[in-house]
Amino acid sequence: MFRLEDLTLFVRAAALNSFSEAAREAGLPPAQVSSAIKRLEKALTIRLFARSTRSLRLTVEGESWLPYATQMLETMHAGLQKIQTPDDDVRGTLQIAVPSDLGRHLLLSVFRDFRQRHPALRLRLLFSDQITDVFKDPVDIAFRYGANGDATYIALPVAPDNRRVLVASPEWLRQHGEPRSLSELARHNALTFMLRGKLHDRWTLMKDGEIHEVNVSGAIMSDDAEVIRRLAIAGEGIAYKSWLDVSDDVNAGRLQPILTQYQGESVPLNMICPHRQQLSPAVRLLYDAVKARCASVQASFAAQSRCN
Structure with a gap:
């Protein structure tokens, strides 16, 4: 035995x-x-x-x-x-790692509503753009952008159709003009993101099935994705961001999509667990809540795309 x-x-x-x-x-x-x-x-x-x-x-x-x-x-x-464990028994402490902008901008309200519905549950929220190791770091689950290339952990799709979009503030576009081509985009001030010391200054877009890469540069760069979004809203340049991060800003008119004839690169959002026993009732219910919130945001992206 x-x-x-x-x-x-x-x-x-x-x-x-x-x-x-x-x-x-x-x-x-x-x-x-x-x-x-x-x-x-x-x-x-x-x-x-x-x-x-x-x-x-x-x-x-x-x-x-x-x-x-x-x-x-x-x-x-x-x-x-x-x-x-009854399915409605949600208690204990749930440790969650989330990308900074996604966590602060979109998911914080989901987490607050979820905890209010389950008052016996405690949440420990870790907002960072560093990639969490769910095996070594003190977390139960992590929300992570990008395709799942590691079969050693469980990855549940949250927003599989999420993409990046090029955005700038209306004030920036009034002052500098809207780029009409990728060559013009390369001449504009780009707000670039750094991760693990690597500067992401090559932006990938698609049109009619053809992949285009644009080398960009700018006066400001940051390793915090929320800072990039805030700078774009403040009129400091053009950002290339996940739609989940900027959807509210676009819908409110704080940011405006540009070069919409091009399709941004795919950045699916997944919920990562070390193993299936991590899928407790609390985790399954939170997954459903986050997925529902992201689905509503993706619906606004589809509507935006039809308008353009």
Whole structure:
């Protein structure tokens, strides 16, 4: 008979390619993880990992058994959750990481409404443009822009059709004129964003199925996406932002889309979880609330596109 904790440690060690990382995640000594794997190997009479002083990898047998171990865990957790936690019992502390502008501008009201509906729940909100590591950082879930290229965590689509748009304030456009082509865009002052020390000064747009890249430059750059939006509203230049971040500003007339004959690059929003047991009733209900809010914003983008 397998121990539930041994099975869990095997799946996490396989995902992280490390006994020590799995131990740190579980708050255990590394030797305890090693002992758990040895018990499983003895019960199965196979080797699950090929170990050396420098590397750890699954054996062929380990790779074959991993999906079954994962399925067993998911089935057990689903059954335990069904008998132990009513679906309407939302309590405890939920730690959430969110991109700065998205969190402050769009989702803060969603979080406030959600907590008011579930007063037994505590929220710990981490607003930052740094990419959160859901395995190492103290978070339960993270909302993250971009395609999911990592199969080691769970990614649930929140706004799969979200795109970037070029925007500037009406005052900026009155003073400097609206660019009518990509070559004109390159001559305007661009508000550029930095992430992990890299300056994102090459903007990608599409028209009639053809991809165009524009090298831009400007007098102000920032590693905070909310600062870029505020500067655009203040009339400091042109920004290339997620529609989720600027939709309210466009609808209120504070910002105006430009070069709308071009389609901005895709920036889908996903909710990231380390593993399926993180999908508690609180997480599932919050996911539904955020997805509904984003869907209403995406509907305004579709209406905006039809008008243009």
